[in-house]
Amino acid sequence: MPMPDWLRSRRGKGADTRDAALWSKCPVCGEVLYRRDLAANLFVCTKCEHHFRMHAYDRINMLIDGDFTEIGAAVQAGDPLEWVDKKTYPVKIAGDKEKSGLSEGVVAGIGTMDGFEVALGVMDFHFRGGTMGTVVGERLTMLLEEARRRHLPCIIFTASGGARMEEGMFALMQMAKTTAAVTRLMDDGNLFVTVLTDPTTGGVSASFAFESDVVVAEPKAMIGFAGRRVIEQTIRQKLPDQFQTAEFLLEKGAIDMVVDRHDLKNTLVRLLQYTSQKQVRALQQVQDKL
Amino acid sequence: MPMPDWLRSRRGKGADTRDAALWSKCPVCGEVLYRRDLAANLFVCTKCEHHFRMHAYDRINMLIDGDFTEIGAAVQAGDPLEWVDKKTYPVKIAGDKEKSGLSEGVVAGIGTMDGFEVALGVMDFHFRGGTMGTVVGERLTMLLEEARRRHLPCIIFTASGGARMEEGMFALMQMAKTTAAVTRLMDDGNLFVTVLTDPTTGGVSASFAFESDVVVAEPKAMIGFAGRRVIEQTIRQKLPDQFQTAEFLLEKGAIDMVVDRHDLKNTLVRLLQYTSQKQVRALQQVQDKL
Amino acid sequence: MNNSIVERERGLLELERRIAELRNANVSQPVDMSAEIAALQQKYEELQREIFGHLTPWEKVHMARHPNRPTSLDYISQLDRFDELHGDRMFRDDPAIVAGFALLHGRPVMVMGQQRGRDTKENLRRNFGMVTPEGYRKVQRLAHTASRLDVPIVTFIDTKGADPGITSEEHAQSEAIAKCLYEFTEARVPIVASIIGEGGSGGALALGIADHVIMLEHSVYSVASPEGCAAILWGDATKAEEAAARLKLTAADLRAFGIIDEIVPEPLGGAHREPATVVSTVLGSVSMALQRLGAMSTDALREARYQKYRRIGAWETERLEVIGTSR
Amino acid sequence: MNNSIVERERGLLELERRIAELRNANVSQPVDMSAEIAALQQKYEELQREIFGHLTPWEKVHMARHPNRPTSLDYISQLDRFDELHGDRMFRDDPAIVAGFALLHGRPVMVMGQQRGRDTKENLRRNFGMVTPEGYRKVQRLAHTASRLDVPIVTFIDTKGADPGITSEEHAQSEAIAKCLYEFTEARVPIVASIIGEGGSGGALALGIADHVIMLEHSVYSVASPEGCAAILWGDATKAEEAAARLKLTAADLRAFGIIDEIVPEPLGGAHREPATVVSTVLGSVSMALQRLGAMSTDALREARYQKYRRIGAWETERLEVIGTSR
Ligand SMILES: [Zn+2]
Numbered sequence A, B: 001m002p003m004p005d006w007l008r009s010r011r012g013k014g015a016d017t018r019d020a021a022l023w024s025k026c027p028v029c030g031e032v033l034y035r036r037d038l039a040a041n042l043f044v045c046t047k048c049e050h051h052f053r054m055h056a057y058d059r060i061n062m063l064i065d066g067d068f069t070e071i072g073a074a075v076q077a078g079d080p081l082e083w084v085d086k087k088t089y090p091v092k093i094a095g096d097k098e099k100s101g102l103s104e105g106v107v108a109g110i111g112t113m114d115g116f117e118v119a120l121g122v123m124d125f126h127f128r129g130g131t132m133g134t135v136v137g138e139r140l141t142m143l144l145e146e147a148r149r150r151h152l153p154c155i156i157f158t159a160s161g162g163a164r165m166e167e168g169m170f171a172l173m174q175m176a177k178t179t180a181a182v183t184r185l186m187d188d189g190n191l192f193v194t195v196l197t198d199p200t201t202g203g204v205s206a207s208f209a210f211e212s213d214v215v216v217a218e219p220k221a222m223i224g225f226a227g228r229r230v231i232e233q234t235i236r237q238k239l240p241d242q243f244q245t246a247e248f249l250l251e252k253g254a255i256d257m258v259v260d261r262h263d264l265k266n267t268l269v270r271l272l273q274y275t276s277q278k279q280v281r282a283l284q285q286v287q288d289k290l
Numbered sequence C, D: 001m002n003n004s005i006v007e008r009e010r011g012l013l014e015l016e017r018r019i020a021e022l023r024n025a026n027v028s029q030p031v032d033m034s035a036e037i038a039a040l041q042q043k044y045e046e047l048q049r050e051i052f053g054h055l056t057p058w059e060k061v062h063m064a065r066h067p068n069r070p071t072s073l074d075y076i077s078q079l080d081r082f083d084e085l086h087g088d089r090m091f092r093d094d095p096a097i098v099a100g101f102a103l104l105h106g107r108p109v110m111v112m113g114q115q116r117g118r119d120t121k122e123n124l125r126r127n128f129g130m131v132t133p134e135g136y137r138k139v140q141r142l143a144h145t146a147s148r149l150d151v152p153i154v155t156f157i158d159t160k161g162a163d164p165g166i167t168s169e170e171h172a173q174s175e176a177i178a179k180c181l182y183e184f185t186e187a188r189v190p191i192v193a194s195i196i197g198e199g200g201s202g203g204a205l206a207l208g209i210a211d212h213v214i215m216l217e218h219s220v221y222s223v224a225s226p227e228g229c230a231a232i233l234w235g236d237a238t239k240a241e242e243a244a245a246r247l248k249l250t251a252a253d254l255r256a257f258g259i260i261d262e263i264v265p266e267p268l269g270g271a272h273r274e275p276a277t278v279v280s281t282v283l284g285s286v287s288m289a290l291q292r293l294g295a296m297s298t299d300a301l302r303e304a305r306y307q308k309y310r311r312i313g314a315w316e317t318e319r320l321e322v323i324g325t326s327r
């Protein structure tokens, strides 16, 4: 899978630093894996099938046929609360940009998957733990609005530790903002799919992640509203290992399917196919009016 | 509460026979009660508050201000399966007409409650155990359609042992027919209230009874999908007494409120008041178009 | 539970085995056994006609319950493609409902079927095809999604009835079924339902409100199981055979009543004798119905569905007659 | 949990008691104590101003959690009329949500509030106002009903956050909250929300998407509880006071940010000192907002609601900039 130029250029310095590491150790089975082999296997451990957390552009590269037209990349975090603790919020952001090679916690845009045009948003845990602040909310809202305008299906990959504390209530309100955009998209009959990757919790989990037509999850992904630690503190006992895993949620009826990363693109493309006739009809109606 | 002439005339011979009994014994506490006292207390035991099963016209008399314009009274049961066991179905029907003073298992019509015009359907357990056959389904559908036509709220009192076996699939299909009419009424924004009285089970319970905006129940009413005996046979053990009672369902979140019969009319009128402005607006819009 | 059809086809299966053995032997042996084989074959066919040429309603109940009868998954597995969707998004995934997106003859559909097991283990997992409230809520959810996304709904009905357990009552089984009826009535897409085995009561109807209802020749569809009906009316479940006869639960009866729309014939001996053919015939019928319904406007489709159910059982109706306003 | 406001008002309450005693004594005794009383009264007022004249964010958190602070039921009981509706129709009635039809100044509304207890027993029953998925599903259901019946929605928010227990996770707490947001966004009727105590995180926002959001002066509304925020960011819940200061969770902050629309002032000492006045002022504000919103068309109302939330946190936005199409 060669990396397209546009993608390589977007990765910037941080990504190069990260890619420079020759090997990674699997956090589950301890196996030492060459980065190159790991990347070739879609960042799934070749020994134990553990799904590593993926970088947003790796994910996009895995899914999108060719070009990917980003939406909202220029939207950058402000500092509405003028937050300071050990560092100021802008310093934290700058650090995460450097470290992750990303401009924020989500990459959003339009591209095609096996020929199907789709609006795609990919959250990235490497940027402030995938927390949702105003940039994540704004970019996803722009994505959802653009999908609606163009009668496109929308797929969002979630990875989030919850709302971003340093943006306070502005962060919480992104749940409302994204939901409003989701509502309009779905009212128009567009397909909306979410793919929950490890971890998906808090404000992301309790908004668009569970508002979609089809909720897909990656194997073993941790998914829940409250964090594990909070629950353990509340009930004063350890939780079983499988609690809040994708498999647990499947049994509890909360999600539609758990899909191995190797089957993920094909699965998503099939979902797009089931609803593509509707999209075609919607587009035709728009053109008929012109 | 004097009985209106129209009501007295509708009761016929069966009702007179029934009314001739001077006293009734409370099936719960065993108290012997004069019929006259019992009627004056809305057929609630003066000693233990047990709510006796009411006759449809007594119920209508308790709720409706004055006149009550019946709908579908001329709709009479056919015999689609040409049913025979110990008796033919028409003979059974004739017997129940005689015994109950009713022409079928539901009385439906339009009247006013404290000045609010309302479409009211009242099922009666005394007619073939309140089973739903085509007449019950047809009369309720006519009622729901008339409510829709006239922008009226609709209240249905349920009392049913389920679907009427002797009409086979025609009986089952009344679940679909009434639901279709309910759907249209509710889509137009009309209030739909059901009052579940003892017992409400099977096909009635699993259709319009639980499709309403507000589900009210009388105290201790037995409400469920499967009958108690069926469940006991399945699990091979006795069920606790309170299982499937209105109070049990309230705790389980299945119903909105349990209302003592003495408060029932006032409660229903209050529900009508909350939504009366909407009805007035709907009527005005119709008139504006004329 | 004894199944009279299983009992009665035992002799036939034995005969079949012997004919096959003879045929095999005939190839490798010098003596020509063709005449004997033909005789046996003739006897087999006579017996088959005798047993299956005319089935009573009670026999059809047993045919509908035959353990080898094709189940929902046998149909779903023959679709061009199937992506199963799970869960009610609230409480549990009910394995007695199998549902998801599928392609039928290239056409996207939302398929949902009641699924019983073939053996004890799977029957325990699938709860003998008796759906719990969570299963019905999965159906509601997916019917709603299908309607929004303009994907037609295809259902397969095969259940003794809704689950009658304590937990199902506690989780509002009535409400779960009622809201299925509501959702199917509201759906803005074509719905085709096929009764492939036993269609028992409200638990079956929950997936049964449809623009086109297909029934296999020996399937049954009734207001209550014959056993349940006999218990309710006569306090004696052993009178089920009599109840089966009275309930008019066969495909032919229901077609005559206008309650179902189409009967798909079964081979002599029942659908399980030639499952591939039966499955493909049913899917063909579903596909043709979808093609016809797909040509209708949404409004026309919904109006036709309303009127279809509006009419059922409405004899001797006067439209709106006013009496009792004497006061 | 210690409450610093409860601690600090203890001295004041003692002083109040003494003034009242002196006043009573003054009537029945020959010596005139008026001067002493006036002096005490002056001291009382100085002390009151000193303690309550300026509250830090952390003090406001404690004020918002004050056990005597008016709860949702204190507001609901002052409506002209209230008919409580129960249950999610599926699983359970959650007592942490009190909801139903009501009349507010003669206007029908659907009211729903988060309800904590006043004492341990009621707190156990009400789960300290922490709502379970069943409670949020009751909210969804009634919001949907209100929208269909054209009855405006009035909410009262007072919760530390959604219930974080095992069962709540198993019953899909995330989905329950998400669908509340969805339902409130979709609602075709005016929505007015009042934050009367603590507005904690997504569990509060589930009732908080509204056309007009009112906050009591000393209520707080935040992305996480100060304790939770401190634990998340610094691994140390005892730094909650610092978190409270940083989070900008006061009514004044949020009004300045445009996240809430109106602040209702509280008497010196907090809402619980003059509950009747506070309740009636809040209800008056709700009523006025409903009157204004009621004049809007449904489409205008929904568009305004969309734009309101669309704008929040959208600095430095370019509408749609295209980059990265270099290939
Ligand atoms: Zn590994």
Ligand SMILES: [Zn+2]
Residues within 6 Å of the ligand: B026, B027, B028, B029, B030, B031, B045, B046, B047, B048, B049, B050
């Ligand atoms: Zn009694």
